[in-house]
Amino acid sequence: MGKPRVAFFDFACCEGCQLQVANMGEDLLAVLGAIDVVEFREVMSEKGEYDIAIIEGSITTSRDVERIKKIRQKAKVLMAYGSCATIGGVNGMKNNFELDHIRRYVYKDAAKYFETIPTRAVHQVVPVDYFVNGCPIYIPEFVKALKCALIGIPYKVPDHAVCVECKLNENECLYDKGLTCLGPVTKAGCNSWCVNHNNICYGCRGMVTNPAENGARDILEKYKIPMPWVENKMNMYNKVREHDEKEEAHGKKC
Amino acid sequence: MNHYMVLKKKDFNAFIEKLSKKMKVAAPVRKGVKNFAFEEVTRGDAISRVSLPTILPPKKYFMPQRETIQTFDRAVPRWNSVVSENDAIVIFGVHTCDLSGIQFLNAVMGTPPKDANYLARKANITVIGLECNDYCDAYASCKAMKTHLPSGGYDLFFTDIGDAFMVQTGSAAGETLAQETGFFTTADTGEQKKLGNIRKKKEKIFKDEISVKYANLRTVFEKTVQSEVWEDIGSRCVACGNCTNVCPTCYCFDIQDEIDLNLRTGRRVRVWDGCQNEEFAKVAGGENFRRKRGQRQRHRYMRKFAYPMEKYGTYACTGCGRCTRTCMAKISLKETIHALGEEAKS
Known part of the structure; x- marks a missing residue:
């Protein structure tokens, strides 16, 4: 062949x-x-x-x-x-x-x-x-x-947070520097490429399939980050997820 | 063996420099605004001798984040084991909490079936401990976990006594290493006394940081499996996996096969994995045995305070405080234990 x-x-x-x-x-x-x-x-x-x-x-x-x-x-x-x-x-x-x-x-x-x-x-x-x-x-x-x-075998996009790869790379957490990073809710697989170069995660890989919405809200409150601001940030790449009938179904496929 | 020597502080730089010419030396260095990391150094003044626990514990030298363990060629039906060639390395500045983490991993990896890769790396590692004369911060619970004083796991152990370090030998290899540099002298009684005073002072500074007694920890966790505390933690956790990656005693890993573009040769690698990750307990068909984040957090705690007691006769928490320090949701180990302890009373 x-x-x-x-x-x-x-x-x-x-x-x-x-x-x-x-x-x-x-x-x-x-x-x-x-x-x-x-x-x-x-x-x-x-x-x-x-x-x-x-x-x-x-x-x-x-x-x-x-x-x-x-x-x-x-x-x-x-x-x-x-x-x-x-x-x-x-x-x-x-x-x-x-x-x-x-x-x-x-x-x-x-x-x-x-x-x-x-x-x-x-x-x-x-x-x-x-x-x-x-x-x-x-x-x-x-x-x-x-x-x-x-x-001819499947490739599975990781369904855990960018934080996982970021920690393995031993980067200083950007929240410790006073920055807001979408790493905690974004799918890994990029080897925390942006954070390795001192840039925040913009969520370009899409949200993990089972995001902790309550937990995320708590974090925003703790760091005094306004919700609409983060929603805008999140929607920059992720607006179309509204068209996914079931987030979980999409997750299983990838 | 197991006697005291002294290294004058004025000789510290020369000691590190001399050591680094002979082998790799890793030690805590400042990283960014608030953090520290073990990195290779060639100079003593690059080392942060007073530091918070590093982002990752020294386990990364015993079991790297990503490691090739086998190679294959599809034309030959055989797996070739790879025990990575590794250079001799000295890890300087390992705090007592991390020494206890290394001791725990040694026990796990040394129990059959033994982990060949871990043990091969361990054979090339010399550990130099460094005493904390005071707390690093309020997240630590080393007194409660009985790890605030040295109790083995090192080749040499340094204590800052002012203008010098008191150095305790823990192995023949450690003693030889110290002798070869030529900077170490035998400790006199005055220096012995200074060490004694530091230890006495520590008894006053370090107090049990958690409200549950060491001996009762296992029972408390076993009694509170159904507690609502786990629901609460689950609702706060975002499953970023920070707590397990930074833990000195977490050793779970994933095995991945990678093929080269020739689609014939490749390698099998192991990568750190952790029970907080969404896919960790997910199996074929999509079933997830610990879908809820509260279940995963409970599992993490049980792997520190209940299960290892049964299997290895020790707790797997070193009191280093890393999990609390790194938590995105500010889930606190001390608060969790307190809440469970109160519930177990009733």
């Missing part, structure tokens, strides 16, 4: 995750040794048949819905990667507003040419086999998930 044909597709996104892949460095050669890339807009353009579809971006128009359904039909395996594809990401902020209003706000007089629907993550439209969360994706995790796809 030849190498699996892999196609990268993007929907509503910044293509930053594709850039991450293109900038992978040495590992990229090893990856290219294992797969045959047939579609990758950042570095090439070619249409064709494929076995594995790797999807970036969220679903924001009816055209997107049709397109992702076609890709799903054609692909044997479908991977959603990046926050936009896996949890809706920043595109979800649109869902905070009334659709027509926000369409006119963005496109002004040209609004009528831009049909729009509430932002959804890929798994909210078609079944997804592999999730690689994060904005952008964390390359070591992407490679890990890709290897799982190639060998």
Whole structure:
């Protein structure tokens, strides 16, 4: 059997995750040794048949819905990667507003040419086999998930807090520095990438499936952090979770 | 063996420097605003000799956060055991609470089936303890857990007596190491007396920090399994897993297989895991035996105060206070024990 044909597709996104892949460095050669890339807009353009579809971006128009359904039909395996594809990401902020209003706000007089629907993550439209969360994706995790796809075993996104990896890296807790970090409610798997570099966690990997809402409220009270402020912060990446019928069901799949 | 020597403070820097030329030296250094961590040092003045317990206890040298334990090649039906090659390392500045943590882990990992990787690392580690002459902060409960004074687990043990350190030898390896540096002299009676005074002063400073007596702890926990205290803690806990990761006696791990991009060779690694994590007690089919955070917290406490007493005849709490200090929800070990103690009375 030849190498699996892999196609990268993007929907509503910044293509930053594709850039991450293109900038992978040495590992990229090893990856290219294992797969045959047939579609990758950042570095090439070619249409064709494929076995594995790797999807970036969220679903924001009816055209997107049709397109992702076609890709799903054609692909044997479908991977959603990046926050936009896996949890809706920043595109979800649109869902905070009334659709027509926000369409006119963005496109002004040209609004009528831009049909729009509430932002959804890929798994909210078609079944997804592999999730690689994060904005952008964390390359070591992407490679890990890709290897799982190639060998045909599941890849499980960790369902514990970023704090776990952060502690293993022995970082000083950002709350001890007076900062508010979303690590305690965000799914791990990024090796606490941001905190390792002295930045807070923005929750780009999505919330853990069983978040402790009471507990989280207590923490906010203790550190005197206003609730609406944190809700805004949380919604920056996680607004689209409202479309998940059952959070737990999503958790089991990934 | 087991006699006292003296290291003058003016020689401390030279001692660490000399040691670090021979082998790796790890010691507590300041990390960020309020924290400390064991890190490699080459100079004595980089070490924080008075410090809060470090973020992670020295268990990370005995059982790293992430460690390859086997390798495989799918073409050859065999697992190759890997006992990591590790350099000799001296850990300086291990407080008595952490010494007791190391002693506990030694007992667990040394009980059959023995943990080959842990024991291989342990064989290359020299432990130099450092006495706390005063409390580190109010979270500690070392007197109540009987770990505020040295009681083994070290190769050398340092006590600050002013212009010098009194150094007690705990092993032949420790004694040899000290002799080889050439900085240590035999303690005189004046210095012996200074040590005695420090210990007397400590008797006054260190008082039982918890309201339940050491001997009764196990019974209290066994009697309060159904307590509402666990519901309350469960409603506050966010399951960040900080308490188990920083605990000197938590040793649970996950085993993960990683394959290379050639899809043929790979390795089996063990990574720290903990009972507070959502997936820890989750099994195939999605069932979770400890879905509620209160159940997980209760399990953690039982693993410190009830189960180890039955299996190893000792508590697994060192009184270091790390779990309380690091808790996002400010769940306090001392308050929990107090609440359970009150309930057990009625």
